[in-house]
Amino acid sequence: MSNIHAVIITIGDELLIGQTIDTNSAWIAQQLNKLGIDVVRRVAVGDTKDAITNALDEELQKASLLILTGGLGPTSDDITKPLLCDYFGGKLIVNEKVLTHLKEMFAKRNRPILERNMKQAEVPDVCTVLFNDMGTAPGMWFEKDGKIIISLPGVPFEMQHIMTNVALPRIKDHFPGDAIVHRSVFTAGEGESFIAEKLLDIEASLPNHIKLAFLPDSGFVKLRLTGKSTNIEQLTAEIEAKQQEIATRLGSIVIAMDDMPVEKILGNTMKANGKTIGIAESCTGGYIGHYITQVAGASAYFMGSIVSYDNSIKQNVLGVKEETLTTYGAVSEETVIEMAKGAMKVLNVDYTLSVSGVLGPDGGTGRVKVGTVWMAVASKDEVKTKEFRFFYDRERNKEMAAKNGMLFLWKFINNKLSA
Amino acid sequence: MSNIHAVIITIGDELLIGQTIDTNSAWIAQQLNKLGIDVVRRVAVGDTKDAITNALDEELQKASLLILTGGLGPTSDDITKPLLCDYFGGKLIVNEKVLTHLKEMFAKRNRPILERNMKQAEVPDVCTVLFNDMGTAPGMWFEKDGKIIISLPGVPFEMQHIMTNVALPRIKDHFPGDAIVHRSVFTAGEGESFIAEKLLDIEASLPNHIKLAFLPDSGFVKLRLTGKSTNIEQLTAEIEAKQQEIATRLGSIVIAMDDMPVEKILGNTMKANGKTIGIAESCTGGYIGHYITQVAGASAYFMGSIVSYDNSIKQNVLGVKEETLTTYGAVSEETVIEMAKGAMKVLNVDYTLSVSGVLGPDGGTGRVKVGTVWMAVASKDEVKTKEFRFFYDRERNKEMAAKNGMLFLWKFINNKLSA
Structure with missing residues (x-):
């Protein structure tokens, strides 16, 4: 077993009052994991000198690699850089490469460069600069008693960019492990x-x-x-x-047999069979189309989605009969069948999925309870339907409807619906 | 200033290998904040006895309120309950109310109840049970040396339900503060x-x-x-x-003047003016419709979205001319104008937004660089267009296109486009 233990420290009051969800830690943990490095703890602290210093002292005892994110922005609530400079006994000096890059970035966006932006080119003379070509705050690499401390900006794509291109290769060289x-x-x-x-x-x-x-x-x-x-x-x-x-x-x-999202599983099937799909969605509001187009290359098989949130769109675009809507309601087996068949024509695809439901909190009736979602899948020859019940809040019900809808379509296309 | 400091401890290996993004901490922090309780740290640890015990020891020195989530599921990687029972010197006993609830839950879903599910009705005799009517794992409230330790399941909607209905009212009574x-x-x-x-x-x-x-x-x-x-x-x-x-x-x-997402700002405008909107989206794949329908009550003003991912849908459903697509390309001012005008007709609404772009990683051409997104907004009387450039990866470019699209539409409707 490897003895390389890492701790991730995220810095920022926004994490402690819940204004920001920490996605950085999960991403960093995944990357370190691939190198065989165990993340043993993740700690979030506020923008105060005591809290950050205290976290450094404590976590350096537990780990040989600390990764810090956040606290490097141009505004005065960001105090991490001077603090780290003091902590490791250095002084701030201008890094010419960073300065040149900053000037170019501002010129490209036609924005005036301010004194506080220029300050971002200053780095402690006791660190190695991890160059940030996607943003204004450089990353920093410190070494102390054989341990590595890396400080990165909190903006996710900047952090990811520096990690991927600069920090991870250095970490790999430094800690060859299990x-x-x-x-x-x-x-x-x-x-x-x-x-x-x-x-x-x-x-x-x-x-x-x-x-x-x-x-x-x-x-x-x-x-x-x-x-x-x-x-x-x-x-x-x-x-x-x-x-x-x-x-x-x-x-x-x-x-x-893989840790991949449903939209990817569906995408792999479609890329292999060369067929096309289209969606007719109501309560999911476009979420299924969104998921499907998260997969790069989805344009090869996904033609589009008719988001028929209002009944008029179900009638005018998808051709659902007014009589069906008045007799059975928008959330019914009859309606989703006509939606799926209508989408086959309008989108001119090999397979369609249609979804209509009541996600809550309001909108339930005596006939249709909140959480009820009807779905249909169709091909040229066949239509199948299914009624789902989700028991949660609007947001979660929507996510479950979207994911289960893609699964329903995937099963239909792969002849697994009886299973 | 209040002296009530809280620490949130999340438990689970999935947090340390990055398989799960921690949304619970942000939500809990928001709720405590409203009660005037400062969250001073958030710590994530793995499913091991040492890690959890160590975190309890350390954080109890720093805070008067600890909130733990996770580690209470029915599978053997969940060790928190017996550990807490030992830590506070109790023994596990069956709680009849929880047991009855468990049996009812499984009966309702037509699933057999297993021995390991029955185990979930066991709770330490030294805690107050925080009843979980949305799931199988009860919450627990412990007191030690005037400090409060609360353990909750990690499933977000169960955790939120117990917090809102049971834990937060008790916390408020216990710590009246600033x-x-x-x-x-x-x-x-x-x-x-x-x-x-x-x-x-x-x-x-x-x-x-x-x-x-x-x-x-x-x-x-x-x-x-x-x-x-x-x-x-x-x-x-x-x-x-x-x-x-x-x-x-x-x-x-x-x-x-509020911390609210753009879809809510747009929704408030629409609820006030009584008009309707519709979308014609290409590269965003349905994401704009998804955002708009995150707002409860959006059905009053949002009619639908034509997700015309493939050019055939732009032509057949929105009526974009083939000549326009071949002469100017799908990502062009001319195309988004025809998309927005087409959506006005097809969706029969007061205002439309159309979006077409190249989000990457592929799809750029000599004429159109990756990150270019054209948008148009239309009313009965006028059409305005704007070209955007986003510099990031596919996922982030999509999010920026969706949010900036809603903002563009909001500005148009409020006559703020010149601003």
Whole structure:
């Protein structure tokens, strides 16, 4: 087992009052993990000298690699750079490369460069600069008693850019270590407990260096195997054998052998079969189209979506009959069938998915309860329908409807609907 | 100033390998903040006895309120409950109310109840149960040396439900404290540094108990004033005067006096004017429709969106001329004008927004660089266009296009486009 332990420290009052969700830590953790470095803790502290200094003191005792993000902006609530300079006993000096880059950035955007922006070119003379060609705040690399401390801006794409291009390669050189291998099995249709019960003996049979975790999300359950070893070939073979054993045991509820989102699973099917899809969505408001187009290259198979939020659009664009809407309502099997068939014509595709429901908090009626979502999938020859019930709030119900809709379409296209 | 300091501890290996983004901490921090309780640190640790025990020991020295989330599921990687039971010197006993609830939940979903689910009805006899009527894992409230330790499930909607209905009212009774007041000014069109420069003297004039923070996001900058005092009326008056002073200074770049997303700002305008909107989106794939329908009650003004990802949909549904597409390309001023006008007809609304661009990583041509997005807004009488350039990755470019599109439409409807 490797002894390289990392701690991620995020700095900023906005994290402590909940105004910002910390996505940086998760991203950094993923990257370090690939290098075989364990993140043992993540700590968020406010923009005060005491809080930051205290976190540095404490976490340096627990880890050999600290990654700090945030606190490097041009405004006066950002105090991290001078603090780090003091902490490591240096003084601030202008870095000419950073200064030139700053001037160019402002010129390109036709904005005047201010004194406080120029200050961003100052760096402690006791650090190595991690050049930030996507933004104004440079990253910094400090070494102390054999430990590494890296400070990065908090803006996610700037942080990611510096990490990928500069910091991670340096970290890899500095800490050559054990390999970590992850393998996943992605399931839909059964709960966490039920699956755990079916895998009791397999879980018990795992060697000490392989762990199994259960990660439920929006009606899906991801199973993740994680192993660590110096021998990456042997570990990979071992962990893939366990992955296969689990998949065989779980049978038809397995939808992928990878940790990938449903839109990617659907996209892979479409890229392989050369067919096209289109959507007719109501309550999801465009969210399904959004998910599908998160996949680069989706234009090869995704033609479009008719977001028919109002009934007039269902009638005028998709050709749903007024009679159907008045007799059965917008949230009904009859309506989603006509939506899916209408979309086949309007979008001229091989397969369609239609979705109409009541996500809440209001909009329920005696006939249709909040959380009810009807869906239909259609091809040239066939239409299938399904009624879903989601029990949560508007936002979560929408996410579940979108993800389950893509899964429904994927199953239909792959002839797995009876499963 | 209040002395009530809280620490949030999130438990789970998935947080340390980056498989899960921690949204719970932000939500909890917001809620505590409203009660005048400062969150001073957030710590994430893995599912090991040492890590959790160590975090409890350390953070209990720093705070009078600890909130733990995660580690309470039915699978064997969840070890928090027995650990807490030991830590506070209790033993596990079955809670009849929780057991009855569990049996009912499984019956309602037609799933067999397993031994490991029944286990979830066991709670330490040294805690007060915080009943979870949305899930299977109950929350727990412990007291030790005048400090409060609350353990909650990690599933966001279950955690939120228990907090809102049970934990927060108890916390409020237990720690009556200072009030915290936040006020925001939401701006678009200028950078953080430029704004900070314009507000130098106002920032310097703030009393010690009021802080100003700059929060840039997707081309917008939110300014947040935070104050703390025992006299809530006086504090509110004082902080609102500063908010007004800032807004007056910044003039036309201010788009709202509240911390609310653009879709909500747009929604408020539409609810007030009684008009309708519709979208014709290409590269954003449905994301604009999704944002708009995140606002409850959007059905009053949002009719729908034509997601014309493929050019055939631009032609067949929106009526864009083939000649326009071949002469100028899909990403052009001419095309978005025809899309916006076409959407006016097809969706039969008062205002439309159309969006067509290249978000990357591929798809750029000699004529159109990656990151170029053309937009048009239309009413019955006029059409306005704008070319945007976004410099980031596909996902972020999409988000910026969606948010800036809604802002463009909002400005058009409010006659603020020249500003």
